[in-house]
Amino acid sequence: MIAQNLTFVPCAAMLHTAVLLISCPDQKGLVAAIADFLLRHDANILHADQHQDAELKLFLMRVEWDLHGFNLNLDEFSSAFRPIAERFGMTWRLAESSRKPRLAVFVSKFDHCLADLLYRYQSGELHCELPIIVSNHEDTRWLAEAYHIPYQFLAMNKEDKHETESTQLAILRDQKIDFIVLARYMQVLSPEFIRHFPHRIINIHHSFLPAFHGAKPYHRAFERGVKLIGATAHYVTETLDDGPIIEQDVARMSHRDSLGDLINKGADLEKVVLSRAVKWHLDNRVLVYANKTVVFD
Amino acid sequence: MIAQNLTFVPCAAMLHTAVLLISCPDQKGLVAAIADFLLRHDANILHADQHQDAELKLFLMRVEWDLHGFNLNLDEFSSAFRPIAERFGMTWRLAESSRKPRLAVFVSKFDHCLADLLYRYQSGELHCELPIIVSNHEDTRWLAEAYHIPYQFLAMNKEDKHETESTQLAILRDQKIDFIVLARYMQVLSPEFIRHFPHRIINIHHSFLPAFHGAKPYHRAFERGVKLIGATAHYVTETLDDGPIIEQDVARMSHRDSLGDLINKGADLEKVVLSRAVKWHLDNRVLVYANKTVVFD
Amino acid sequence: MIAQNLTFVPCAAMLHTAVLLISCPDQKGLVAAIADFLLRHDANILHADQHQDAELKLFLMRVEWDLHGFNLNLDEFSSAFRPIAERFGMTWRLAESSRKPRLAVFVSKFDHCLADLLYRYQSGELHCELPIIVSNHEDTRWLAEAYHIPYQFLAMNKEDKHETESTQLAILRDQKIDFIVLARYMQVLSPEFIRHFPHRIINIHHSFLPAFHGAKPYHRAFERGVKLIGATAHYVTETLDDGPIIEQDVARMSHRDSLGDLINKGADLEKVVLSRAVKWHLDNRVLVYANKTVVFD
């Protein structure tokens, strides 16, 4: 109830910026070449962060600059940057802050992650478009309607799973979807589906100490008397629940927590961890390599 | 995306239970007298927790029992329990789980705490009625409407503050409000107002290390380069921001966090800390004494 | 560098107290019977805490009282309490604060946990005797000598493991050891050995999210890019690393942490988690049931 004048400061996302993400074998002259290229085109660098993986001899970099004053049209960036990229064997990606990625959220019955994502989307914290929510249940339609987001219900049965996934893919194509968030979507995606969105599907997974595999993990964690429960947000790969980890966190439990408390605290944890991962993905902070991630902060 | 059968277990709140909260000078025979009383009336005790404040020689207790099989009508509890209460000089309070307290949320422009409370209310996590949201701004009306909660706008000007508070009090009386949550309500309540709700108004307050008093605390914390920001949920007393603390938590900062990041992380923290405090209050877990609280867990 | 007058307040451990730990099937009249028994003998209760496991219908209790004024000789406690214990089918244990348990620490080459335990022992934080350190290496002898604790080196070879364990057991018997802490002891104890100390051997175990079994867990966690590492302190049972959990905690990692950093942070975590578990065990706060623990706080 303190009267404070909280005037939001414009953050980098509100400027018109470009982000360049690079990975390549580590070698001398890399930073000099990149810095020189940006300088020649009058880039005003806002953030630059690099990481060397000493084990794998890899160089990973994220650099963000203000496009105001940058003397290279982004359409021509690719051809201008190609000589450097080829010389150093770079894998690279350019993202422009003015272009909002298009997100589809997949959800089943549990609505805690969806509710959290919708609030953050609406408040402007998640810098994306959200044209579609896809679900195999009707339970969360009310939330989609409260936030005025189209809601696509598609029943999911074992026998016609392949067909349903085809329908989903058609919708995603139609909506020009860039990436997918599985907000407690209780269906295993097929490898074919996943191949359409490499490192562009984010999932949230309970993860206990020690790990409980299989069904009813919260029940088993409760029986075991764990003192912490965890959650992991990761990219979905064809190896079930084994994709590159983006973020993890834990919450403390005690013997006083009932199974219901444990599930509630798990839900709270899942939404926080998932939202962080989605935000970092949207801010182009996550670089995947060798089944792990660098999260540039 | 793991298929787990998550069937919610009924928690104590779904049973029909009674909670007795007691504080009195510590003395021999207390527990025996209370336990004997409950046994004589066939109470099936679900939880019992007690605390001795060794400094102040105080005894504090929370006991919850199943009303199924309890052979005393709650209307007669007071007269039946009186002899024990008087013998030991007890301050006590009885709450019945089937009676949901009626909550009014006060809010100004920031909507993060309100959105979080509404989601938790709607999902059944907060065991209360929420008949009214009161605000000195129109900004958050859309949220109230999405969750179908009546929204009362009352402009707040310095000159007629006293009058506006009177109108608020009339509304609260009308709605039979039991307690108030200040969900980032940016107005200082008058002592007269507070006296109507002793230890029944919960506020959320930023709290930094070191503490920054006065205006724009986030700006000042940013200038000082703090590595942690905090939030405190407390009962409102007539001493500004100095009431009994219910819950506190912190979030980590680094030099990479802009002022905007700091404000966002502060908001996330505020809503989590406030929601925990409200939940504990509703579960009759919080006992106030000597300007501090016991939170029975 | 602030001049504060820090005069340590005497804590309960410095009083002459008794702790009673009880577990039995939950039933009406339990608390009344125990409270009445203690009242009849003029016990001045300092702490009482109870827990109901609703799943297993179990009642678990810890009660601590000042022995000053208690009108029952502890030698006669057992026969005086027997009628109540038998009536309710109790498993119970009485501990007296003036009697310090005798601890043996087992250690191999890593000394971080040992160093932490020794410092806490010396400072009076761990309320026990520490008559012997047992090791299969000579590396940590210098630490034992700095703190003036006898150090027993026993080479451990696969072929004569059984014989070495017999020697260890003889030493433990000789020293009247009550419980053992495995402070990064890199040998698997035989079931026979463990049977001599049921729920009286505490081990510290790395535990990652998700769990990494087998050799070189830190290396594997590093390869997987985990964002958290964990540690678990547990009682040793015959099922390897699967005994009742006493305490767990985590530390945060980022891509900037080298494998060396990860190992260092893991070591720091291990010692903190182990020390907490040992302290709680010594304070008679840990009650084991159904392969889990209640840690009364």
Added chain:
Amino acid sequence: MIAQNLTFVPCAAMLHTAVLLISCPDQKGLVAAIADFLLRHDANILHADQHQDAELKLFLMRVEWDLHGFNLNLDEFSSAFRPIAERFGMTWRLAESSRKPRLAVFVSKFDHCLADLLYRYQSGELHCELPIIVSNHEDTRWLAEAYHIPYQFLAMNKEDKHETESTQLAILRDQKIDFIVLARYMQVLSPEFIRHFPHRIINIHHSFLPAFHGAKPYHRAFERGVKLIGATAHYVTETLDDGPIIEQDVARMSHRDSLGDLINKGADLEKVVLSRAVKWHLDNRVLVYANKTVVFD
């Protein structure tokens, strides 16, 4: 008790490296100029991290390279780098990993921080020399002796404080001390003393939520029923306890914690926070500007 082959990997500190720390007004061409300079001298960059303070328009950088193959003698670094430094108005500092800074620890009666520092020093975690411990009490001499570190007792009385500080300064000069750690040194240093070690004295300070100034802060925090206690490590400046913050952390409290528990948990927190700050300082990760720090991680 798991048999894992833990073979320590050599970390950067074990290579022969150089670290360059730079701060200057942010401007185009900075990174290119530095990268080009290092490339021309065949530096093999191991880590590079930079930060832009958007508010103050400052550029801050840390770059570390392997000296193996670097074709510039470090004696000549200064003159070779001067043109760039002058062109961009840089404040800079070069550190060589093979040269261990010389640390003096100041301590009074509380020994928890000293014990922790000594263990980490002995284990090789703190990359420094530790030729002297200075104290105004004899209480911690036993610890110094266990680790074979010279211990200088100097009584501190109000009347001859200035003289004692002169003696201290002479000892520090004599021992060629680079920086000082106040490991719970309960004396206020004079501004004259501090001026000899600008941003080279690290102190550990309790910091509560809300902040408690003045004497007996733990007592006052206990009375107020705080749910968290904190600690802050900072550089000592002439403004008491208001120097640039290096690290902060908190520990959770409940009503069950006695004042003694609170003091113990505070002590545990203080040593962890102080050790982190000292380690980062030694790794040349901390850059001070505008009364705050960048901690390059």
